[in-house]
Amino acid sequence: MPGAKIKNMEGFAAVSGISRPTVSKYFNDPGSVRKSTRIKIEAALERYDYRPNIYAINQNRRRTKNIGLVVPNLTDPFFAAIARTMEGLILAAGYNPLLLSSHGGAEQEISNLDSLRAIKPAGVLLAPLGRASNSALLAEFADEIPTVLFDANLENVGEAFFGSDNAQSIDLIVQYLCRTGEPPAFFEMKNPVNPNAYRRRTAYTASMERLGQEPHFIRVNGEGWDFEEIGFRQGTRVIAEKLLPTNTVLCSNDRLAIGLLSAAFESGARVGLEEGCELRIAGHDDHPFARYTCPSLTTISQDYAAIGARSVETILALIEEGKSAKEREVTFFEGRLVMRGSA
Amino acid sequence: MPGAKIKNMEGFAAVSGISRPTVSKYFNDPGSVRKSTRIKIEAALERYDYRPNIYAINQNRRRTKNIGLVVPNLTDPFFAAIARTMEGLILAAGYNPLLLSSHGGAEQEISNLDSLRAIKPAGVLLAPLGRASNSALLAEFADEIPTVLFDANLENVGEAFFGSDNAQSIDLIVQYLCRTGEPPAFFEMKNPVNPNAYRRRTAYTASMERLGQEPHFIRVNGEGWDFEEIGFRQGTRVIAEKLLPTNTVLCSNDRLAIGLLSAAFESGARVGLEEGCELRIAGHDDHPFARYTCPSLTTISQDYAAIGARSVETILALIEEGKSAKEREVTFFEGRLVMRGSA
DNA sequence: TCTATAACTTTACACGCGATAAGTTTTTAT
DNA sequence: ATAAAAACTTATCGCGTGTAAAGTTATAGA
Numbered sequence A, B: 001m002p003g004a005k006i007k008n009m010e011g012f013a014a015v016s017g018i019s020r021p022t023v024s025k026y027f028n029d030p031g032s033v034r035k036s037t038r039i040k041i042e043a044a045l046e047r048y049d050y051r052p053n054i055y056a057i058n059q060n061r062r063r064t065k066n067i068g069l070v071v072p073n074l075t076d077p078f079f080a081a082i083a084r085t086m087e088g089l090i091l092a093a094g095y096n097p098l099l100l101s102s103h104g105g106a107e108q109e110i111s112n113l114d115s116l117r118a119i120k121p122a123g124v125l126l127a128p129l130g131r132a133s134n135s136a137l138l139a140e141f142a143d144e145i146p147t148v149l150f151d152a153n154l155e156n157v158g159e160a161f162f163g164s165d166n167a168q169s170i171d172l173i174v175q176y177l178c179r180t181g182e183p184p185a186f187f188e189m190k191n192p193v194n195p196n197a198y199r200r201r202t203a204y205t206a207s208m209e210r211l212g213q214e215p216h217f218i219r220v221n222g223e224g225w226d227f228e229e230i231g232f233r234q235g236t237r238v239i240a241e242k243l244l245p246t247n248t249v250l251c252s253n254d255r256l257a258i259g260l261l262s263a264a265f266e267s268g269a270r271v272g273l274e275e276g277c278e279l280r281i282a283g284h285d286d287h288p289f290a291r292y293t294c295p296s297l298t299t300i301s302q303d304y305a306a307i308g309a310r311s312v313e314t315i316l317a318l319i320e321e322g323k324s325a326k327e328r329e330v331t332f333f334e335g336r337l338v339m340r341g342s343a
Numbered sequence C: 001t002c003t004a005t006a007a008c009t010t011t012a013c014a015c016g017c018g019a020t021a022a023g024t025t026t027t028t029a030t
Numbered sequence D: 001a002t003a004a005a006a007a008c009t010t011a012t013c014g015c016g017t018g019t020a021a022a023g024t025t026a027t028a029g030a
Helices: A009-016 A020-028 A035-047 A054-060 A077-092 A106-118 A135-144 A166-180 A195-210 A227-240 A254-266 A304-321 B009-016 B020-028 B035-047 B054-060 B077-092 B106-118 B135-144 B166-180 B195-210 B227-240 B254-266 B304-321
Strands: A066-071 A096-101 A123-126 A147-150 A160-164 A185-189 A217-220 A248-251 A280-282 A299-301 A329-333 A336-338 B066-071 B096-101 B123-126 B147-150 B160-164 B185-189 B217-220 B248-251 B280-282 B299-301 B329-333 B336-338
Touching: A009 A020, A009 A035, A020 A035, A054 B054, A066 A077, A066 A106, A077 A096, A077 A304, A077 B077, A096 A106, A096 B096, A106 A135, A123 A135, A123 A304, A147 A304, A160 A304, A166 A195, A166 A248, A166 A280, A166 A299, A166 A329, A166 A336, A185 A195, A185 A227, A185 A254, A217 A227, A227 A254, A248 A254, A254 A280, A304 A329, B009 B020, B009 B035, B020 B035, B066 B077, B066 B106, B077 B096, B077 B304, B096 B106, B106 B135, B123 B135, B123 B304, B147 B304, B160 B304, B166 B195, B166 B248, B166 B280, B166 B299, B166 B329, B166 B336, B185 B195, B185 B227, B185 B254, B217 B227, B227 B254, B248 B254, B254 B280, B304 B329
Parallel strands: A066 A096, A066 A123, A123 A147, A147 A160, A160 A329, A185 A217, A185 A248, A248 A280, B066 B096, B066 B123, B123 B147, B147 B160, B160 B329, B185 B217, B185 B248, B248 B280
Antiparallel strands: A299 A336, B299 B336
């Protein structure tokens, strides 16, 4: 029950009976002071309402305790989820996370980095938009401030990258689909916004060829990040015009698959493994809603716990060890097959 | 193409040929200086790389330009969307939005407010958790810092509240459902986390009675914010045990409805308006995903453009006019019926 | 051209803390 | 008990701004 407000550390030092530099030391690391003085300070904290002024702190510290966290689109629950786990890890390490969303726009991405520059963060975790990103400006930023990329890789930007092993995960699901039915066609956007989409395209071709199957692509038009909408509209057309070369469709990501599932439902095409189903649909990412589609969506679960953990570990190491790594570390984590009702 | 970096306003004032206090004035309001000096300063900004140090600024300003934006759960796309629109409005007004999510936890909500206190925001827009919130501590916070609530109201906390008119919107959809088929039963959680859920419960009863129908409740167990999961698991049970009193179900929110739709699908119960369907399901909120459920979800669209706009306007007025309003303003916006395939 | 006034300049201090140096006290190890 | 080490104290500076006072110059309106 803190009583009277105290306006600065000078005043707080006075009431706690400890000198100001020692109090300052305490706030920067409570373990760095003698136990007896720690007790005195904490007793004073109980009695009085005082918190160090964060602006004064940051003005004087060499490095702030801020870590920027930039995701391409918070409206996408996938990024909301990964951002949340990263936030927790950053807090646990005693740093202050600052979450920004680029809202699918390259200008917003740049303006996010500008905002971050203003707060002089110790480091930044950045999931870039991908193809749309202004990579020259991103590289410039990463040159000033320790930056780790995740989810989408841009060549030579940042000190490290952590993401999914699309070659492995796509191979996993292509093998599964081929083993259990007709080989899949690949449903994707003509001009994907995300580099992962390109990797998955390549991985699909490679897997199919390895299995002696001919790759088939269903490439649909559409711009932006409204993937469900694109999957739905183009899916409706594809089904109506009977453009599907096989009864099995592997979508480049779950959000397209969600749209396609909805299109199939409204078109009267039954999806799933059961008797009488005319279509199998699979996705990639294990979107939070994939469990609740009708039927539930067979997909690949990205190991975002690992991606998040390693990204945070790495930026912390960069910050605390001081300098940048000799070599840019690039690590791909394996995906896991999640078998559900749709394929 | 800014050239050499300049470390402080002193240096920048020197190269721009203007005195430091005037430069300071310029950065706080470019319109407050003479046109000829504005041109000189902006010319220097082109040639040199300088931005005022945000920590030094905020240490000395009476009020910062920060506005806190706290939502109960960013993983919920509904809140992600409303947060996004509010962010845009705050930026447009020349303020700096700071987005925090309480992740469904009361402790996190409090710690978010503590983080905000540390940055001394000019004002805060807060969507509280609701029932779980520590409303005493929230009230204490709102007492220190101008605060506007949205989405979920807590009595006498904050200077104003903006949200949906649950009585109107529930009446709208209950009337629609009664007009077009059997009167709905109300599917909800036994102990909802959100005050809106209580309002909707009451509104449902009132509407049904007004229409001369007997209200029926399906109250399911479940804790936390994993509504889809709860809707799915309990929905599966309810369908299996044939506990539905009518063929029409109105869910307290879309996320429960999404789970229930999934349960119905897996249970083989056809949902919708078409021939041969045995169930109608409706929701509330117009969740971004509601368009893509199978069948697409009939629901109520909250006017979150209005809620966001009025909330931001109000907090800005409070900040700029200085003092708090005479009376706590409480405004409910009407919902709109969105007719889709499920009911 | 003159004058009122708005806008500028210089000077100075305040903000609240981090950091460091030099001296003093307390704790730990022998 | 004693010396060395650790932790404290006082004193002082620096950070990059906001802000205010007092004096000076530019601008607008007559």
